Amino acid sequence: MTGLTERLRSRIRNDDLRALLLTGILVIPIYVVLSLWTTHSLNTRLGDAIDTMPAGLRAEVDAKLAEARKLSALDRLLTVINPLADDRIRFVRASVAEAAAQESISREDAVRLRYELRDSLLAKTLGYEQFICYVLAVWTVVLLRARHGRLRAERSELVEDPLGLASGQLVDPIDAAALHQPLLAARERGRAVTLCEVLSRSLLRFEVAREVAAAESVVTTEAGLLADSRDADLGLIRFAAWAIPSVGFIGTVRGIGAALAVADSPDNIGEIVSYLAVAFDTTLIALLLSIIVMFVLHQYQRSNDAMTAALIRRCDDILVGHLTTQPRDAQT
Numbered sequence: 648m649t650g651l652t653e654r655l656r657s658r659i660r661n662d663d664l665r666a667l668l669l670t671g672i673l674v675i676p677i678y679v680v681l682s683l684w685t686t687h688s689l690n691t692r693l694g695d696a697i698d699t700m701p702a703g704l705r706a707e708v709d710a711k712l713a714e715a716r717k718l719s720a721l722d723r724l725l726t727v728i729n730p731l732a733d734d735r736i737r738f739v740r741a742s743v744a745e746a747a748a749q750e751s752i753s754r755e756d757a758v759r760l761r762y763e764l765r766d767s768l769l770a771k772t773l774g775y776e777q778f779i780c781y782v783l784a785v786w787t788v789v790l791l792r793a794r795h796g797r798l799r800a801e802r803s804e805l806v807e808d809p810l811g812l813a814s815g816q817l818v819d820p821i822d823a824a825a826l827h828q829p830l831l832a833a834r835e836r837g838r839a840v841t842l843c844e845v846l847s848r849s850l851l852r853f854e855v856a857r858e859v860a861a862a863e864s865v866v867t868t869e870a871g872l873l874a875d876s877r878d879a880d881l882g883l884i885r886f887a888a889w890a891i892p893s894v895g896f897i898g899t900v901r902g903i904g905a906a907l908a909v910a911d912s913p914d915n916i917g918e919i920v921s922y923l924a925v926a927f928d929t930t931l932i933a934l935l936l937s938i939i940v941m942f943v944l945h946q947y948q949r950s951n952d953a954m955t956a957a958l959i960r961r962c963d964d965i966l967v968g969h970l971t972t973q974p975r976d977a978q979t
Contacts, residue, residue, distance in 0.1 A: 663883065666789040674785050678778060685770050693739060699759075704743070771928040776898030780891050784936040787887040791943045794877070795950060801841050802954050805961045809833035809843055817971045820857045823850050826966075845869045845958065846966050859970045866962040874955040881944070888940045895933020902926025 697705060809829050812818065818826065827850060830843045848869055853862035906922035 663790060666786055666793055669789055670782060670786040674782050678773075678781060681769065682773050685773060689770065696739065771924075772932055774898065774925065774929055776894050776901070776929045777932050779894050780933045780936050783887045783891050783894070784940050787884050787891075787940050788943050790884055791947050794880070795947050798877070798947070798950050798954055802957055804839040805842060805957055807833070807839035807842060808965050809839055810846065810965055812965065812969050816969055817973075818966075818969045819971055819973065820854050823854045823970075826850055841873065842958065842961065845873075845962055849962065849966060853970055857972055859967065859972060862970055863963070863967050866959055866967060870955045870958045870962075873958070874951055877951050878948070881947075884944065888937065888944060891937045891940060892930075892933050895930045895937075898929030898933070899926045902929065 809832075810826055811829065827847060830847045830850075834840055834843045845866055849862045849865045852865045853859070856862075902922050902925045906919045906926070909922070910919055
């Protein structure tokens with residue numbers, strides 16, 4: 648059983664590396680394309696809003712945008728991950744809110760400009776914390792799908808019958824020794840390795856203890872150990888599933904902190920609301936992803952339990968049900 652467990656863990660480590668590579672290939676390009684498209688859409692709406700502003704407000708906005716363009720290249724690079732981090736949008740929104748408060752623009756113009764400068768639904772799903780949550784969620788799902796695929800392959804091998812005992816044929820402790828050869832041949836061919844391992848250990852215990860109950864106990868124990876081994880290898884997945892909502896709450900704290908930082912003036916109410924919206928949007932995305940991940944994890948655990956029960960039933964059908972402790976002359 649130790650050798651089988653080590654082989655399983657080695658395959659799992661390889662699956663983890665492949666899953667991480669696949670996650671990077673899937674998530675990063677898609678996220679960057681969506682982020683760039685969102686940034687382009689925001690810039691387009693920003694330009695349209697500026698073109699329709701009154702002359703005085705437009706001059707003030709142009710001055711603030713000139714100041715925003717002096718920001719570092721790193722800040723511009725970060726907008727690829729979080730389009731809403733673009734300071735130009737916040738500057739224009741603040742200018743519109745200030746002009747509306749001072750009644751330098753009409754109420755209708757203020758409402759129209761706020762609508763044109765609103766965050767799109769797609770923009771709300773993008774951000775620093777959201778990006779981390781997407782990577783964790785996709786990686787976790789890919790890991791679970793890989794493990795689930797391997798579990799289905801193992802269960803499909805349960806249709807094999809490496810012993811080939813006839814219906815009604817009985818096996819006593821003396822006959823049990825001859826059954827190791829077909830099991831060894833099946834393992835060498837790579838067919839039903841898990842099933843053969845459990846059957847081989849059950850036969851050994853039956854030969855030594857000469858009790859059917861002992862062989863049945865070995866089957867139950869070995870199947871349980873295999874299930875526990877598969878469950879123990881979910882440690883990284885469970886950590887990622889826990890980390891997703893935690894990262895979302897970090898975004899909430901960051902957004903609330905940013906809102907409190909500009910809460911020193913009632914003129915900043917628009918900016919405060921914007922930061923709070925980002926905070927709660929981050930938590931919402933994280934919780935939704937967590938629900939998806941936990942559902943996939945639940946499905947895998949159900950399959951693991953079903954595999955354990957199927958392995959025990961199969962061993963009982965092709966071996967344990969044929970075992971007997973009666974001598975040959977008594978059988979006849």
